[in-house]
Amino acid sequence: MVAIRALLFDLDGTLADTDPLHFEAFVAALEPHGIAIDHQFFKTAISGRSNEAICRDLFPNASSAEHDRFADDKEAAFRRASGGLTAIDGLHALLERARGLGARIGLVTNAPAANVRHVLDLLKLTGVFDPLVLGEELPRSKPDPLPYQTALAALGMQPGEALVFEDSLPGVQAAKAAGILTVGLTTTLSADALRQAGADATVADFLDPILPLLLTRGADALTLR
Structure with a gap:
């Protein structure tokens, strides 16, 4: 039996059920471009992916600067709408239990830095996570395993010593590719899809x-x- 020495959390859909707000923000941001999406498209083609990858698929002929402007506007709309966010039930108690056992607690996310700061502040979790790994600061983001490998390296731990919490397909794929025990939260996807x-x-x-x-x-x- 290998003891769990670190808990690694995703942000969106894992710490809080943010995906309904992200869906509405994407719907509104895409409407002027004549693009309509439904919940199924959001779950399979948007949720958990980096803005860079999403924009590349949605606007293949646009420049990187145009991608950045779209993403910045959409994320600002998300932050304006997210003032009432609350943590997923049991999160704070689990964090306390983990700390009591001496486990480290990290965050590994594809969310942009401004969203990370905003959500952690709303959930009263600022300063709780160390390491804090942002996919946008790495050469490759989820579903590549690099973000989780980066977290393990920062902790000085092996994959078998960590436990990951994820809610999206790219997130689960990244964690498993890094060889880490992974729990999927059914905030957005079904248990079958996560498995x-x-x-x-x-x-x-x-x-x-x-x-x-x-x-x-x-x-x-x-x-x-």
């Missing part, structure tokens, strides 16, 4: 009774599910 992407377990929130067992027993806890 097909590679999630080792799925939960609706951080109150699930499997989580304390995962903290103390690691992957061995999955045999008790």
